[in-house]
Amino acid sequence: MLPELDDLNSFRDALTGAAGPDTSAVQGAQERNGQLTKPPGALGRLEDLAIWYAGWRGDARPQISAPQVIVFAGNHGVTAQGVSAFPPEVTVQMVMNFEHGGAAINQLAKAAGAKMDVHALDLDCPTADFTQAAAMSEDELLRALRTGWEAVDPQADLLVVGEMGIGNTTPAAAIACALFGGDASDWTGRGTGVDDAGLANKTRVVAEGVALHGQGDGLRILQCLGGREIAAMAGAIAAARVLRIPVILDGFICTAAAACLAQLSDTALDHTVAGHQSAEGAHSAMLNKLGKEPLLSLGLRLGEGSGGALAINILKSAVACHSGMATFAEAGVTDG
Numbered sequence: 001m002l003p004e005l006d007d008l009n010s011f012r013d014a015l016t017g018a019a020g021p022d023t024s025a026v027q028g029a030q031e032r033n034g035q036l037t038k039p040p041g042a043l044g045r046l047e048d049l050a051i052w053y054a055g056w057r058g059d060a061r062p063q064i065s066a067p068q069v070i071v072f073a074g075n076h077g078v079t080a081q082g083v084s085a086f087p088p089e090v091t092v093q094m095v096m097n098f099e100h101g102g103a104a105i106n107q108l109a110k111a112a113g114a115k116m117d118v119h120a121l122d123l124d125c126p127t128a129d130f131t132q133a134a135a136m137s138e139d140e141l142l143r144a145l146r147t148g149w150e151a152v153d154p155q156a157d158l159l160v161v162g163e164m165g166i167g168n169t170t171p172a173a174a175i176a177c178a179l180f181g182g183d184a185s186d187w188t189g190r191g192t193g194v195d196d197a198g199l200a201n202k203t204r205v206v207a208e209g210v211a212l213h214g215q216g217d218g219l220r221i222l223q224c225l226g227g228r229e230i231a232a233m234a235g236a237i238a239a240a241r242v243l244r245i246p247v248i249l250d251g252f253i254c255t256a257a258a259a260c261l262a263q264l265s266d267t268a269l270d271h272t273v274a275g276h277q278s279a280e281g282a283h284s285a286m287l288n289k290l291g292k293e294p295l296l297s298l299g300l301r302l303g304e305g306s307g308g309a310l311a312i313n314i315l316k317s318a319v320a321c322h323s324g325m326a327t328f329a330e331a332g333v334t335d336g
């Protein structure tokens with residue numbers, strides 16, 4: 001059961017107090033894995049994935065039958081600084097596209113057999129430009145976290161969260177810089193494709209934001225430098241942690257949301273795997289900081305949950321092998 005989110009402390013408490021994986025299911029899955037008709041370790045990371053999944057589901061021989069993809073959308077005041085190659089009205093236009101089934105994520109969710117939900121967060125009311133003020137008030141942060149928290153279907157057995165928000169690679173870079181240190185240029189990339197002058201301007205904006213608001217815990221950084229859809233992703237990833245629903249992380253922006261949770265608790269992201277490595281330059285550095293090895297590297301730089309949705313197929317395949325294969329004894333195959 002998910003507790004109500006009355007305030008930011010109830011969020012912190014729920015995350016830090018959430019139970020870990022079921023160790024007996026992990027043990028049962030490891031034992032089963034050792035008996036399947038293949039040389040030991042021959043399925044590589046698929047074996048680790050299946051055992052990890054079994055632990056979080058509390059079932060040594062699990063199935064994946066109800067994956068959920070949730071796309072959150074938000075608008076960003078910082079777009080006034082000219083940080084994106086596209087205008088902010090594209091956010092609401094893409095939300096319509098999601099609703100009509102025309103975006104990349106619609107096709108990828110369908111191909112993965114996942115249901116897809118879309119939540120637009122106050123698109124008429126962009127966050128504040130973080131070079132001037134905190135992006136959100138505490139109350140706005142709480143409401144965005146709650147949107148994500150409540151969007152997770154408790155019956156889902158796998159979750160991917162994605163986003164749409166023109167300008168949001170800028171807050172994602174600022175979050176990473178504030179959490180992990182280094183220069184703004186280490187974390188700032190081209191997003192939708194800004195040119196060299198655009199990249200220099202965007203780097204300045206990230207540096208200004210971090211100089212103004214770079215202190216505090218993961219929630220404070222999310223509030224001051226993030227955005228509503230980024231906070232909603234964090235809320236959904238945290239709810240999944242409490243509900244023991246495994247999560248496949250998407251690209252740069254999704255990983256920045258997750259990184260805020262990792263700052264609050266060392267075990268906050270134990271139920272997550274990195275679906276892919278985005279072509280956004282600093283994504284691999286962010287994954288390294290979080291100790292996550294991506295499953296795919298296909299040069300995607302889209303967001304929307306696209307890389308996470310693609311990786312559903314990998315996880316499904318891992319679990320299908322683990323739960324569907326015969327053991328040496330069942331198949332009458334001689335053990336090594």
Ligand SMILES: Cc1cc2ncn([C@H]3O[C@H](COP(=O)(O)O)[C@@H](O)[C@H]3O)c2cc1C
Pocket residue numbers: 083084085086090094163164165166167168169170190191192193194302303304
């Ligand atoms: C048509 C279109 C569809 C998208 N789908 C995801 N994004 C991605 O690009 C945006 C981030 O890049 P930046 O920070 O440079 O604006 C986000 O909306 C992200 O989801 C899109 C962007 C566009 C233009």
Ligand SMILES: O=C(O)c1cccnc1
Pocket residue numbers: 169191192250251252253254278279280283300301302303304
């Ligand atoms: O990695 C991402 O999520 C990403 C990269 C570029 C633009 N939009 C999203």
